[in-house]
Amino acid sequence: MFVRHAAVNLWRAAIACAVLLAPAMADASDAGVTRLDQLPQTWRDELGHPLAFTDLIGQRVIVSMAYTRCHNTCPATFAQLRRMQELLDARGERASFVIVGYDTQDDDPASWRQYRANRHLARGNWHFLSGTPQAVRQLARQLGFKYWNYDTHVMHDSRIVFFDSQGLLSGAVAPATGDWSGLL
Amino acid sequence: MRRPMNSTRHRLCALALLVAAIAALPSPAVSAAPESQALAEMRKKLDASLQMIQALGERVRELEAKQATAATAATPAPAVAATASPVPAPTMDNARLEANEQRLEQLEKGNASRNADDTGLPLxxxxxxxxxxxxxxxxxxxxxxxxxxxxxxxxxxxxxxxxxxxxxxxxxxxxxxxxxxxxxxxxxxxxxxxxxxxxxxxxxxxxxxxxxxxxxxxxxxxxxxxxxxxxxxxxxxxxxxxxxxxxxxxxxxxxxxxxxxxxxxxxxxxxxxxxxxxxxxxxxxxxxxxxxxxxxxxxxxxxxxxxxxxxxxxxxxxxxxxxxxxxxxxxxxxxxxxxxxxxxxxxxxxxxxxxxxxxxxxxxxxxxxxxxxxxxxxxxxxxxxxxxxxxxxxxxxxxxxxxxxxxxxxxxxxxxxxxxxxxxxxxxxxxxxxxxxxxxxxxxxxxxxx
Structure with a gap:
């Protein structure tokens, strides 16, 4: 009787903890997937070569979305990604950075190639992916990237999703407001 | 029918949390406690609950393996279930887990195949x-x-x-x-x-x-x-x-x-x-x-x-x-x-x-x-x-x-x-x-x- 009563109380406490912790975990749980192999896999990188997310399993993978004509949100996201890269370099750790284009009409491999060149994003572990509208929509939905198109503009938030070296989702953060240091 | 299952689940949960709580205690406090019958009993319970947790862990790993199979191979849910590794003799918990597993697989497949937006017109x-x-x-x-x-x-x-x-x-x-x-x-x-x-x-x-x-x-x-x-x-x-x-x-x-x-x-x-x-x-x-x-x-x-x-x-x-x-x-x-x-x-x-x-x-x-x-x-x-x-x-x-x-x-x-x-x-x-x-x-x- 005592054990059962205690169990019920503990169960309630666990639920209460979960409720309290929910906001903090919302970023990760919004994602809807837990592994890289659950994402769409047919992409082309900035050189036009096919690339699948599963090709990157074996080291940490950091995923964000952007579009080349964005001058507000995306530059700030890239600044955060660069800081992550610097931190990893300082630690001597490796990771793949993957940026998927929102704008399937304009952001083809040639656009991303030019984007990289103009912004001196020359690191080989940075991949800029283009895909079909369906693949981009599915990826965005699975990883919790909310966006909509307003003519030539893409209305979107800033978000970075982290996968560990096994390809398992380890967290997500809105870099403008969230602290990502614990996710690296 | 549901009461025994709930009771079992509560008990499992209580034990798991108890184990976690005790594990989180500073070790000097534990080692300093005198050897007594109560402690021996507690240890026995702990051993039992650890075994239970281990069994549950194995079960979770099995389920994850099945989900991976479902995500990578576009085979119908029953086929995936059939190819899964052997499971313990069916109990009430197992039956519930199986049912939940099938629902999870269906949801996952539905999500993966939902390429077109069917969520209405976003405003x-x-x-x-x-x-x-x-x-x-x-x-x-x-x-x-x-x-x-x-x-x-x-x-x-x-x-x-x-x-x-x-x-x-x-x-x-x-x-x-x-x-x-x-x-x-x-x-x-x-x-x-x-x-x-x-x-x-x-x-x-x-x-x-x-x-x-x-x-x-x-x-x-x-x-x-x-x-x-x-x-x-x-x-x-x-x-x-x-x-x-x-x-x-x-x-x-x-x-x-x-x-x-x-x-x-x-x-x-x-x-x-x-x-x-x-x-x-x-x-x-x-x-x-x-x-x-x-x-x-x-x-x-x-x-x-x-x-x-x-x-x-x-x-x-x-x-x-x-x-x-x-x-x-x-x-x-x-x-x-x-x-x-x-x-x-x-x-x-x-x-x-x-x-x-x-x-x-x-x-x-x-x-x-x-x-x-x-x-x-x-x-x-x-x-x-x-x-x-x-x-x-x-x-x-x-x-x-x-x-x-x-x-x-x-x-x-x-x-x-x-x-x-x-x-x-x-x-x-x-x-x-x-x-x-x-x-x-x-x-x-x-x-x-x-």
């Missing part, structure tokens, strides 16, 4: 409110104002069919709320190089009219240049056209060639305001125009766009003896839009011919230059705009807003977050023909997107 848009020493549209008013509430809908109809609707509610200068279907266009995308639209669209001239639409949030400045406002806000150039529009781009060596060609109902002047003739016009006259531009994307020129535009229309007013004007407008635009700068310049030259008043041809011009800097804290901007409009030209004489003016404006945009911006603007305007007035303005705008 997005913009809104703004503000205050000023003068209303930014109707300068006779001052104080707080409600700006636009703009709903933007783009139903996804297929790979190539496009549709775009923009419904805007705005407060008129009299204070009444007006609802306007600002854009209603349905199109077909033949390729990246060509999309054909039919309906009511933003007339493709210059840069502002097709880049900065009705949502105030999208614009770094607090408002458009006055002569490029929408028709009911004081614009003197037809901002909307009802007709056919072909638009596209082709990639060149150093950038992209952009083009637009359009025709539609020639606009009319009704009560001194341009009307885009949503339902057609009585004389069947057309507005015909086009725009060609080049968007650079290499090195230092990245973000630079240069273009020219022109259109011709036959515009009649609603006077008792209607005036008809062949409006010919041509000009150019330059934009330098980068991560750091936003500079925009546009020029419009009018070469209008009075078709039945006999006053001949009248030349006018209007233009603006806006310089903006994207600083980490905000986007300050400065703008100079002017319009020198012939008052003997029946096209401008019949327009309430057909006034020549100079305006200097200084402003800044501050983004509170990714969806909210506050904009400030100080402006000085001098009217140079009708009225010859001069006034200053201090404006604040609170704009959001949703």
């Amino acid at each position: 997005h848009g913009f809104a703004d409110v503000g205050a000023g020493t003068r209303n930014p549209i109707n300068t006779n008013l001052k104080g707080f104002y409600v700006g636009n509430l703009d709903f933007y809908m783009t139903p996804r109809l297929g790979d190539r069919t496009r549709a775009l609707f923009e419904l805007n509610t705005e407060v008129s200068s009299e204070g009444s709320v007006d609802v306007d279907l600002e854009r209603a266009q349905i199109g077909y995308q033949f390729s990246d190089q060509a999309t054909v639209w039919m309906g009511r669209y933003h007339t493709p001239y210059g840069y502002v009219n097709t880049a900065l639409h009705h949502g105030s949030w999208i614009n770094n400045s607090l408002r458009r240049p006055n002569f490029l406002q929408f028709e009911d806000n004081g614009g003197i150039v037809p901002a909307h056209t009802v007709g056919l529009w072909v638009t596209g781009s082709t990639r060149g060596g150093a950038g992209k060639m952009l083009y637009d060609a359009y025709l539609g109902n020639s606009q009319a002047l009704v009560n001194g305001v341009l009307d885009m003739r949503n339902a057609g016009n009585t004389d069947g006259k057309l507005i015909i125009g086009g725009r060609v531009g080049f968007q650079f994307n290499e090195g230092a020129t990245e973000g630079l766009t240069l273009g020219v535009h022109a259109f011709s229309a036959h515009i009649v007013d609603d006077a008792l003896a209607p005036n008809a004007t062949r409006v010919l407008v041509y000009g150019g635009y330059a934009v330098y839009d980068t991560d750091r700068w936003e500079h925009i310049a546009e020029i419009y030259l009018f070469d209008n011919k009075d078709l039945n008043g006999g006053s001949g041809t009248h030349r006018s011009n209007a233009g603006f230059l806006q310089l903006g800097y994207r600083a980490p804290w905000g986007t300050p901007y400065a703008r100079y705009e002017r319009a020198a409009l012939s008052q003997v030209d029946p096209y401008f004489a019949a327009q309430v807003a057909g006034v020549s003016y100079h305006r200097v404006a200084l402003g800044a945009r501050f983004d509170l977050d990714l969806k909210t911006a506050i904009k400030l603007e100080l402006a000085n305007t001098r009217l140079t023909d009708r009225g010859r007035d001069q006034y200053g303005e201090g404006l604040v705008q609170y704009a959001i997107r949703f």
Whole structure:
């Protein structure tokens, strides 16, 4: 009787903890997937070569979305990604950075190639992916990237999703407001 | 039937949490405790619960393995279940787990295969409110104002069919709320190089009219240049056209060639305001125009766009003896839009011919230059705009807003977050023909997107 009563109380406490912790975990749980192999896999990188997310399993993978004509949100996201890269370099750790284009009409491999060149994003572990509208929509939905198109503009938030070296989702953060240091 | 299961589950949960709690205790406290029968009993229970946790862990691993199989192989759920590794003899918990597992697999497959959006039409848009020493549209008013509430809908109809609707509610200068279907266009995308639209669209001239639409949030400045406002806000150039529009781009060596060609109902002047003739016009006259531009994307020129535009229309007013004007407008635009700068310049030259008043041809011009800097804290901007409009030209004489003016404006945009911006603007305007007035303005705008 005592054990059962205690169990019920503990169960309630666990639920209460979960409720309290929910906001903090919302970023990760919004994602809807837990592994890289659950994402769409047919992409082309900035050189036009096919690339699948599963090709990157074996080291940490950091995923964000952007579009080349964005001058507000995306530059700030890239600044955060660069800081992550610097931190990893300082630690001597490796990771793949993957940026998927929102704008399937304009952001083809040639656009991303030019984007990289103009912004001196020359690191080989940075991949800029283009895909079909369906693949981009599915990826965005699975990883919790909310966006909509307003003519030539893409209305979107800033978000970075982290996968560990096994390809398992380890967290997500809105870099403008969230602290990502614990996710690296 | 459910009570024993709940009890078991509670017990499992309690034990798991108890184990976790005890494991979290500092070890010295544990080692310092005297050996007693109670402790031995507790250890026994702990061992039992650890075994249970281990068993549960194995079960979770099995389930994860099954999910992985389901995600990678597109085989029906029963087949996946059949290929799973052997499981312990079915118990009530196992049966429940199996049922949940199947539901999970179904949900996962459903999610993965849901390529097309079946979640209905998402509702997005913009809104703004503000205050000023003068209303930014109707300068006779001052104080707080409600700006636009703009709903933007783009139903996804297929790979190539496009549709775009923009419904805007705005407060008129009299204070009444007006609802306007600002854009209603349905199109077909033949390729990246060509999309054909039919309906009511933003007339493709210059840069502002097709880049900065009705949502105030999208614009770094607090408002458009006055002569490029929408028709009911004081614009003197037809901002909307009802007709056919072909638009596209082709990639060149150093950038992209952009083009637009359009025709539609020639606009009319009704009560001194341009009307885009949503339902057609009585004389069947057309507005015909086009725009060609080049968007650079290499090195230092990245973000630079240069273009020219022109259109011709036959515009009649609603006077008792209607005036008809062949409006010919041509000009150019330059934009330098980068991560750091936003500079925009546009020029419009009018070469209008009075078709039945006999006053001949009248030349006018209007233009603006806006310089903006994207600083980490905000986007300050400065703008100079002017319009020198012939008052003997029946096209401008019949327009309430057909006034020549100079305006200097200084402003800044501050983004509170990714969806909210506050904009400030100080402006000085001098009217140079009708009225010859001069006034200053201090404006604040609170704009959001949703």
